[in-house]
């Protein structure tokens with residue numbers, strides 16, 4: 116029996132037969148291949164380099180597409196099925212394109228008690244997209260509801276691309292973060 120394809124996000128199951136989107140990029144650059152080879156050389160078994168290689172794939176391809184998974188398998192000379200299994204297990208690997216600003220809102224209990232759900236509502240209202248819907252039409256925003264951003268004592272927390280805003284994100288702080296995005300002061304998701 117075939118294993119079903121992984122869900123796009125924790126709250127959006129892919130329909131049976133729906134396939135992961137392909138990235139326009141199909142192969143790693145020579146520089147990235149060298150980076151992956153250097154990582155793989157540290158381990159006695161190349162399978163151990165799957166996680167960092169997928170991280171590089173997400174950085175380079177923008178998301179972990181089928182093409183990215185195949186490129187990882189090829190770069191490490193390991194089975195594609197293994198790469199697919201690892202990539203589908205971890206929600207940190209995005210299997211669909213994300214916006215220029217990928218907004219992760221924590222709604223786990225400590226943040227929920229501090230207004231995480233309300234923060235998520237505000238983020239959705241400001242961007243016009245919902246968690247798991249993929250990127251907004253202008254390609255700027257995507258939203259993901261996450262379990263913990265490792266700052267449980269000062270929530271609610273929001274992560275924008277690689278940066279966590281953990282200091283009690285309220286409406287004023289949220290506006291400041293969005294303005295920083297528009298001014299290009301937030302680190303890019305990929306590349």
Ligand code: FES
Nearest residue numbers: 221226264266267
């Ligand atoms: S519960 Fe929100 S950061 Fe941990």
